[in-house]
Amino acid sequence: MFNWDDLRFFLELARKGRLVSAAQRLHVDHTTVSRRIAALEQAMDARLFDKSPQGYQLTEAGQRLLPYAEAMEAESINVLKDISGKDAQLTGTVRLATTEALGSQVVARHLPQFRALHPGIELELIAETRRLSLSKREADIAITLSRPDSGRLIAWKLGTYNLKLYASPGYLESAGPIRTAEDLTSHAFIGYIDDLLQMPELRLIDQLVKDPNFVFRSSNMMAQYNACLEGVGLALLHAFMAEFDDRLRPVLADEIEIRRELWLAVHEDLRSVARVDAVCQFLTELVRDHQSFLMGRPDSKNHEEPIA
Incomplete structure (x- = not known):
């Protein structure tokens, strides 16, 4: 024994x-x-x-x-x-896997609230574009862009977010006007590295333009964001990052708007673990309370500062 x-x-x-x-x-x-x-x-x-x-x-x-x-x-x-009759103290480590933009610009920016609620829980954040296996315990919780269709997982929809096409004023001034979607074929694009992208839900520019002219690719969303700021080309960016940044301009805003879902998934063996449940509850409420912000719309109740 x-x-x-x-x-x-x-x-x-x-x-x-x-x-x-x-x-x-x-x-x-x-x-x-x-x-x-x-x-x-x-x-x-x-x-x-x-x-x-x-x-x-x-x-x-x-x-x-x-x-x-x-x-x-x-x-x-x-x-x-x-x-x-006493609740066990919520302690230990919980590893969360999510996309880079949501992890760095939403989850990380609300860590003070989480720490105030659960000071004994250490949250580990993996914010990148590769898929991690909950079944192999590469993460305890995952926020994904679609509902998982395999494994012993419990999942529920958190909310939605928008992506739009953006450019810097300098780029638009030098590269020429964009009045219709057909005009996009002559412009430069910023995007992900295809063979390193494990989330097909993020492979979107090819749906907008046939044979887009990519001049810069990166697996890092913030690198794409900064390249767009510097006038390298057009980029499909999260509205909750770019819409509130006066250094960027939406392109064909009335025509191009892509909506994506956010799903929270946890292995069924961990669903009843107190610290994991605490993180699940926090994330569910976080996305629910900031839904307008995630869609790229101002929310006076939950105002967010633009990306610096």
């Missing part, structure tokens, strides 16, 4: 990926974490982690153990709530 308490060390190392980080969270020395993991592996007669320069990654056996350990953690919290 293994020591149940060793599962705390297993969970923290699985989440943090490094002995020192796990030890800091558990308030012990890193050698203690190593010793407890070794004891658990010996008791189970299985290697649970592979060590690499990037840290500790779960083996196949570790992946199989993870949902059981998380379920035991959730049940221990429920026991405390049921027997003592």
